[in-house]
Amino acid sequence: MTIEKTNRLNILTDFYGDLLNDKQRMVLQLYYSEDFSLSEIAESLGSSKQAASDLLKRSEKKLEKFESVLGLAAKEADRSKILSDLFKNYSKDTELLKQLDALRRIDE
Numbered sequence: 001m002t003i004e005k006t007n008r009l010n011i012l013t014d015f016y017g018d019l020l021n022d023k024q025r026m027v028l029q030l031y032y033s034e035d036f037s038l039s040e041i042a043e044s045l046g047s048s049k050q051a052a053s054d055l056l057k058r059s060e061k062k063l064e065k066f067e068s069v070l071g072l073a074a075k076e077a078d079r080s081k082i083l084s085d086l087f088k089n090y091s092k093d094t095e096l097l098k099q100l101d102a103l104r105r106i107d108e
Helices: 002-018 022-033 040-043 049-070 073-091 095-107
Strands: none
Touching: 002 022, 002 049, 002 073, 002 095, 022 040, 022 049, 040 049, 073 095
16 A cells, blocks of 8 residues: 555545445445454455455545546646645735635635
């Protein structure tokens, strides 16, 4: 598991986690946020390691499917990049910076 994959799945869980069932959310949380092993997850679910692995893979695929259809994480990354560039390029325009900061707070 790479740090990039972990970060991506944590971001996707933030965006789409409420669309998953409780077990799907839990397995993603335990594996990617709490750093549980598949064996530990299986024990907490009262299932086999293979069942935990299958549930994790299905949950990951669901998140990726939601993102491919809705694109919320990609849109947020684009929006953040644009705002960051604007702050950098117009750092001397205090009035514009105030407006950009207000816009950024709306997005948070």
